[in-house]
Amino acid sequence: MDNLKRQVGIEAAKFVKNGMVVGLGTGSTAAYFVAELGRRVAAENLRITAVTTSSVTSAQARKLNIPLKDIDEVEAIDLTVDGADEIDQTLNGIKGGGAALLMEKIVATYSKDYIWIVDESKMVAHLGAFPLPVEVVPFGCGQLFRLFEKSGFKPTFRLDDKGALWLTDSGNHIIDLHMNEISAPEKLARLLDDTVGVVEHGLFNDMVKTVIIASETEGVKIVTK
Numbered sequence: 001m002d003n004l005k006r007q008v009g010i011e012a013a014k015f016v017k018n019g020m021v022v023g024l025g026t027g028s029t030a031a032y033f034v035a036e037l038g039r040r041v042a043a044e045n046l047r048i049t050a051v052t053t054s055s056v057t058s059a060q061a062r063k064l065n066i067p068l069k070d071i072d073e074v075e076a077i078d079l080t081v082d083g084a085d086e087i088d089q090t091l092n093g094i095k096g097g098g099a100a101l102l103m104e105k106i107v108a109t110y111s112k113d114y115i116w117i118v119d120e121s122k123m124v125a126h127l128g129a130f131p132l133p134v135e136v137v138p139f140g141c142g143q144l145f146r147l148f149e150k151s152g153f154k155p156t157f158r159l160d161d162k163g164a165l166w167l168t169d170s171g172n173h174i175i176d177l178h179m180n181e182i183s184a185p186e187k188l189a190r191l192l193d194d195t196v197g198v199v200e201h202g203l204f205n206d207m208v209k210t211v212i213i214a215s216e217t218e219g220v221k222i223v224t225k
């Protein structure tokens with residue numbers, strides 16, 4: 001698995017050229033992309049500026065001497081590369097397994113080009129086997145949890161290793177929805193967008209045009225929409 005993740009990370013880094021502002025995703029697959037960019041910055045004098053999608057990725061980029069800027073300091077983001085938890089046939093996806101969905105969606109929204117990198121296990125017929133992360137404001141999140149229960153969304157609060165409610169980089173909590181199958185991702189996204197207390201959700205519908213997939217049998221392939 002790590003080898004497949006490394007392959008797509010290295011492949012995606014080939015899209016990065018001198019002078020670009022690059023969005024750095026979060027997660028174990030995106031980390032291989034960041035590592036390859038760090039290698040190119042050191043070995044090839046690649047000149048880029050990066051914006052990141054989490055404190056974890058910022059820390060990795062700093063260690064690798066990748067120049068960072070705040071998202072509001074850059075004119076535009078040329079390309080963002082990120083991982084995903086599930087991707088369906090239409091290239092809708094679920095993200096947020098690493099709890100970075102809010103910053104990931106903001107950086108993706110302001111990127112001219114956006115690529116996901118995954119191993120083949122992430123490609124699915126229908127979204128929903130992976131619990132859908134929803135970032136929620138702490139105030140009233142117990143009420144929101146009960147609303148999700150009543151709606152049949154089978155919510156669970158995400159906890160940290162001490163058993164406390166997970167705190168995101170933006171100071172919010174995460175509720176994971178165990179829906180098993182999401183038959184209408186657009187409809188669910190609209191409902192969550194309209195729900196008070198929801199900051200953001202992990203449905204990334206119609207956002208990505210390019211996915212780089214690695215499999216044991218077929219190697220690396222690039223799927224476009």
Ligand SMILES: O=C(CO)[C@H](O)[C@H](O)COP(=O)(O)O
Nearest residue numbers: 027028029083096097098100
């Ligand atoms: O959305 C994410 C973090 O919020 C990640 O991109 C997603 O969880 C995939 O992670 P990994 O590459 O470790 O499987």
